Amino acid sequence: MGVDINIRVTGGAGQGLHTVGGLLGRLAIATGHHFHATQDYMSRIRGGRNSYSVRIREIPVRAGRRQADITISLDPGHLPHILSSTAPAGIVVCDLPAGTAGSGDPRVITAPLKEMAVSAGSPILANIVGAGIVARALGIPQDTVERVLALEFKGDFLEKNRVAARLGGEWMDPRVPSGHRLPDAAFHPRMILAGNEALALGAVAGGCKFAAGYPMTPGSGILHGLSVDGPPLGLVFEQAEDEIAALNMAIGASYAGARAMVATSGGGFALMVEALSVAGMLEAPVVVALGMRPGPATGMPTRTGQEDLAFALSAGHGEFPRLVLSPGSVEEAYALAHHAMEMSEAYQVPCILLTDQYLADTVVDADPGDFPALPVNRRIVRGNEVPRDAKGKYLRYAITGNGVSPMAVPGEPGITVVVDSDEHTEDGHLTEDHAVRIAMVEKRMRKGEALEMETLPPLLAGPPDGEVLLIGFGSTKGVIAEAREILSAGGIAAAAVHLRQVAPFPAGAVSEILDRYRTALTVENNRTGQLARLIRAETGHDVSGTISRFDGLPFTPEDVAERVKERR
Amino acid sequence: MSGIFDTDVENAWCPGCGNFPILDAVKKALERTGKAKHEIVLVSGIGQAAKLPHHVDVNVFNGLHGRALPAALAIKMANPSLTVVVTSGDGDIYGEGGNHFVHNIRRNPDIAVFVHDNQVYGLTKGQPSPTSDPGWAGSLQRSGVIAGPFPPLAAAIALGCGFVARGLASDVEFTADLMVRAIAHKGFALVDILQPCVTFNKKNTYQWYGKMAYKLPPDHDAADRARAFELSLEWEERIPIGVLYRSGDRPPFEELHPGVGDPPLHARETPPDAVRDLLRKRLFTLP
Numbered sequence: 013m014g015v016d017i018n019i020r021v022t023g024g025a026g027q028g029l030h031t032v033g034g035l036l037g038r039l040a041i042a043t044g045h046h047f048h049a050t051q052d053y054m055s056r057i058r059g060g061r062n063s064y065s066v067r068i069r070e071i072p073v074r075a076g077r078r079q080a081d082i083t084i085s086l087d088p089g090h091l092p093h094i095l096s097s098t099a100p101a102g103i104v105v106c107d108l109p110a111g112t113a114g115s116g117d118p119r120v121i122t123a124p125l126k127e128m129a130v131s132a133g134s135p136i137l138a139n140i141v142g143a144g145i146v147a148r149a150l151g152i153p154q155d156t157v158e159r160v161l162a163l164e165f166k167g168d169f170l171e172k173n174r175v176a177a178r179l180g181g182e183w184m185d186p187r188v189p190s191g192h193r194l195p196d197a198a199f200h201p202r203m204i205l206a207g208n209e210a211l212a213l214g215a216v217a218g219g220c221k222f223a224a225g226y227p228m229t230p231g232s233g234i235l236h237g238l239s240v241d242g243p244p245l246g247l248v249f250e251q252a253e254d255e256i257a258a259l260n261m262a263i264g265a266s267y268a269g270a271r272a273m274v275a276t277s278g279g280g281f282a283l284m285v286e287a288l289s290v291a292g293m294l295e296a297p298v299v300v301a302l303g304m305r306p307g308p309a310t311g312m313p314t315r316t317g318q319e320d321l322a323f324a325l326s327a328g329h330g331e332f333p334r335l336v337l338s339p340g341s342v343e344e345a346y347a348l349a350h351h352a353m354e355m356s357e358a359y360q361v362p363c364i365l366l367t368d369q370y371l372a373d374t375v376v377d378a379d380p381g382d383f384p385a386l387p388v389n390r391r392i393v394r395g396n397e398v399p400r401d402a403k404g405k406y407l408r409y410a411i412t413g414n415g416v417s418p419m420a421v422p423g424e425p426g427i428t429v430v431v432d433s434d435e436h437t438e439d440g441h442l443t444e445d446h447a448v449r450i451a452m453v454e455k456r457m458r459k460g461e462a463l464e465m466e467t468l469p470p471l472l473a474g475p476p477d478g479e480v481l482l483i484g485f486g487s488t489k490g491v492i493a494e495a496r497e498i499l500s501a502g503g504i505a506a507a508a509v510h511l512r513q514v515a516p517f518p519a520g521a522v523s524e525i526l527d528r529y530r531t532a533l534t535v536e537n538n539r540t541g542q543l544a545r546l547i548r549a550e551t552g553h554d555v556s557g558t559i560s561r562f563d564g565l566p567f568t569p570e571d572v573a574e575r576v577k578e579r580r
Numbered sequence: 581m582s583g584i585f586d587t588d589v590e591n592a593w594c595p596g597c598g599n600f601p602i603l604d605a606v607k608k609a610l611e612r613t614g615k616a617k618h619e620i621v622l623v624s625g626i627g628q629a630a631k632l633p634h635h636v637d638v639n640v641f642n643g644l645h646g647r648a649l650p651a652a653l654a655i656k657m658a659n660p661s662l663t664v665v666v667t668s669g670d671g672d673i674y675g676e677g678g679n680h681f682v683h684n685i686r687r688n689p690d691i692a693v694f695v696h697d698n699q700v701y702g703l704t705k706g707q708p709s710p711t712s713d714p715g716w717a718g719s720l721q722r723s724g725v726i727a728g729p730f731p732p733l734a735a736a737i738a739l740g741c742g743f744v745a746r747g748l749a750s751d752v753e754f755t756a757d758l759m760v761r762a763i764a765h766k767g768f769a770l771v772d773i774l775q776p777c778v779t780f781n782k783k784n785t786y787q788w789y790g791k792m793a794y795k796l797p798p799d800h801d802a803a804d805r806a807r808a809f810e811l812s813l814e815w816e817e818r819i820p821i822g823v824l825y826r827s828g829d830r831p832p833f834e835e836l837h838p839g840v841g842d843p844p845l846h847a848r849e850t851p852p853d854a855v856r857d858l859l860r861k862r863l864f865t866l867p
Binding site: 203252258263427442 | 587589616617618619621623626631634637638639640641642643644647649650651652653654655657658659661662679680682683837838839840844845846847848849850851852853854855856857858859862863864865866867
């Protein structure tokens, strides 16, 4: 199996967990390994009980692990909680005042983290002292640590960080436990990306030129990405007064010819729903990134869930076609955001990118080859391509075979562009004519049929038939893949299906796959089995059951594998 | 009146509706701007007033109730060379869209906003609107409106709107002139238009407005914000019409927003090399 080490840094918000977590990931890459980092954080600005877990392997890692092998605790008050998630042979390094609960556990090693940090120059460097300790435990040379630190910090602060890491390493030297040393491996340049960053980059690479949003976890990271990475490619970002404004702005920009998007979470998406419907009616291409978190209402703002699948599929009054994509990795977040931009414009439909807090905040290393600069195919018509009536008036909603009407933009000399949220005639003016109504409904629905022809097929891994099939959508992709490996290693031949598109639903393909396995289980971060219901509605097949998790935390491969075994 | 901006779209307004003279004023004003049809975008929400753009042969974005302003803002940001005019009702702009009214005055994009203020929801058959007079008994509030009226001009002046005017639907020339000046103003310009609803508002009629409205005297100093605020509160005895407030010139939102401008967003390319540069920033290499 090779090396598989799970490192966890715990502490309060504001103690630099993110910095040290990022540093450990870079150290993994620098030594030729791969990592998967997840965050578990509370909805607060300072304090609380947060953790940043970095799992290091020799192969690319796409899931976290429940138990940590090495934990650096920057706040010893959390010890009992930490010990419950520490591996039997693991260690917990912390500053430990006498008499702290849990201090008798043999896995606990007391280290003067704060003292070392102060002697390096500042108590805030305790996190870097911790990184030095971990690096030594993994057998990473101090020189490598310093080279990586030099990429992050400069000047006097870099020097202090170097000292902090060195002090941590020297302290650890006589105490290094066996079994955690990373084997030698060749360095390869790797992309380092979080799900939210990858999604924003994919949208920018897909030609997104306007984005608006109102901050809401976990969608804010996408907005941040768009506002930072977008402007160099001509994207204009606007912080909206509310989510209603955000999507109406994006639709306005889309009308003016810009590829446009918004990003939010469930509550914000709820506010956008009327505008989603207007995008359906105006046939305005627009992309909505929906980062799910547990609800209802405010729910658990910083945790993960997949409770908005049914909502995303049905949101918006009236009937209109939509595309709903569910990326399962940073690579897919990038690729599908680009795909969303292309398809949304090609078929003039709203597209929802369904992600969640887990994928949003998951950081991994990835192959640069998986992040190509794909072509952007604009479909705006000009001049003679513009469909007109006998009087020369532009027919924004010209009836066509596949329902897609050539889109021109306002400002084009000789024509005016008329769009209306009322039912409208081909030239865009409101109408109450029932025959026109029927023609327009049919036109919009034909776009849905055309869209269906380009449905991304589900991804099947494992034996082509047999006993167990695990089915998931979105962020569970990596977890299910590894659960399948665990099951296979244990003699249970399992296959996995990952749905990266849920609307239009790949009904034919899923139906055909379901037929080949005795037991089919959906794996979903919700209580009610929304994917199982969707499969039944779309294929007429019942799955055997649902492995569900709704505590606000992501699945781990062990979770899924154990629960599959329980069901056999 | 027939002119270059006429359309043949069937009209759905009541005979005598205050929207008719407002439509005449809008067309006159647009003609006076000298702009070609393709350079103008009329944006509206929902309601009888919001149907106005269908009767003007320019670009039209007839969106959701209350949401004309966010769409108008983004259209202006996407292509600042377009002349963007919002024309919609009091319920639409001040009620459903109140938050956008507040924040777009703060932003100050170069958009002219014409509010057909008839103090009633007409299309939904006579409910009080945000500007209805207290005590007025409309549908849904049969015992009379309790809430105080939303003061659009006072609110706009307080929020820093640089052009605040009140028109009178029945005076087409006067109102058209205000519209021309609002469009010419660089920044958010509000023209609240006193508009009778001949079907549902039997209080604020053509006659009533005719009696109450007075034109601001030529010596009114529109640069005096405090005086403008005072005037904006006049309602019980008489109602001033004209340009109450006009600030000094300041750059509009789209000129201050980095990234907005030439080329318009629809013409911006996504060069693969620029994408690769962006991706390279995420590539971890050891020095």
